[in-house]
Amino acid sequence: MRLTTLLAPYVMGAVMLLTAAPAQAEPEQAYAPVEVVHTEQVQAGPYHLTVGFSTWPLRAMQSLDFTFVPDGGLSGKSGTLAMTGPGLKQGMRRESPLSRHPRKRDVWGLDIQSLPTAGQWSFTFTVNGPRGQGTGTLGNVTVLEQPGPPLALSWTLCSLPVLGLIAFLAVAWRRHRPSRRLALIGVLKIRTPYRP
Amino acid sequence: MNPAPAYTVLAGTLMSLAGIHWDVQWHVDVGPDTFFTLPHLMLYSGSAIAGIASLVMVLRVTSAQRAGHPADPAVGGSPVRVLGGRFTAPLGYLVAGTGAALFLLYGLLDLWWHSLYGFDAVLDSPPHVALFISISLTMVGSVIVFAAARAQPWGRIGLVAGIPVLIMFTPLTTNAFSRLGLPIDARLAGSVFFAVCLVLMGAITLRRRRVALSIAVVLGLMQLFLWWFSPWAARVYADYVGLPLRDNLVGVPPLLPSIPMFMLVAALVIEGLLGLGRRRGWSARWLPQLVGAAGGVVVSLSMLVQMSSLSGGAGPVGRSAASVTAVVSDVLLGLTLGALAGFLAARFAVLLHLNAPAADQEGR
Structure with a gap:
């Protein structure tokens, strides 16, 4: 099955959501009134x-x-x-x-x-x-004081994606040692002319 | 090779980028918030579209692998065995899809957070920062996918379009460090570091003339578009739902002042020095750091001008923009972070090449 066929229902769904949302937005005009306690x-x-x-x-x-x-x-x-x-x-x-x-x-x-x-x-x-x-x-x-869990706990939990990214880069770095391969693969190969 | 999946991921990241600018502008210009707003829909749809496209690609490559067709690293990057080999995931799509999945997961946490703390539009709350990192992961995945397809014109075009998306997005995340009270402005440092690192990485990865300039031009076009789009969309949506605009609006889209507006100048310096270094045979060990440091100084000083003009005289770190201290400290910041950015840019380019070595042949 072609990818476009696979993706079509999701794209159509997203378009329908986008177009249907303004119709749903009308009742949302009733934002909560300002209550003074x-x-x-x-x-x-x-x-x-x-x-x-x-x-x-x-x-x-x-x-x-x-x-x-x-x-x-x-x-x-x-x-x-x-x-x-x-x-x-x-x-x-x-x-x-x-x-x-x-x-x-x-x-x-x-x-x-x-x-x-x-x-x-x-x-x-x-x-x-x-x-x-x-x-x-x-x-x-x-x-x-703030309600809810301690901020340190929230920050720890929410730092997981960035820690994951750093770990991913560290593993790639350790595995391939890019500093040793600068010349090897010619990323900055001196005197290699730019392609026109 | 079909470019549709890669461009679907890119389209998702573009939706996320435009959605976040629209959402923040909405908070600043109009205000009342619920979870079910159009900017949120756009933001979440972006990650959903990128995530679904990535998932489809993982399933396709897994299916092909099982049918005995070896995975081509040029399609999304090196194949990675996931869940004990049950799935074979091209690295780029794996990273993009993981980012999208994390986005939805932390979206639930964000919903709980707002139920506890209310809907104050604080950008640097823990769930928001996790959401921004998750979107950034999807953008990193998109860059890996296009870099793997760099032998194809559509791969190179996608990389030149995908890198500015990531540059545009990074100030949102680095903004979270502002609350730590660091001696330097975290947003300025983040803008200098990521802009230089990503532009240089693109130029080294593609090894062609005018790549840095092209990335800077696309970055400028995206800024121009969002400068128009985010206030326009916020006003149109406010009209539609019958809400008034706030009093005393500033008129500057809130997220754009942190993004380098003069990247074209820095890109010219980067192109010039890279070309000079190649012609003169300068050492590849320190040329990236030199180019990065020069680009970093240009971005840092241009940000001093940019942020002081947009914020009415105050420099990016709260001093007068014209003071000698401000200029000297910004030059030092640009030099050090730019050199570090250059060092990493060359190594990231090596990793991108190693990720799909077959395509490497075209550039030699």
């Missing part, structure tokens, strides 16, 4: 913000939705958010402009965002609006 309050100069969390308490590496809601809505306001935490280098801040939450467009927020390390984190807001600029910090947000 815990809130904290921050005063950034003249602006009062309510910070919402979709899970509480927070755990390292576990993603959640954050919402940042200024009193009076977003109209006429902009700002930045700087996060500091034990995972970041001394004095470094993860600073970004405040953006609307993609699944809750009437508030600022971060979607499916995780904090990488356990410890004390702080969120500093700088808000610009009709009453000028104001800055406020929500400090001492406790992030608990």
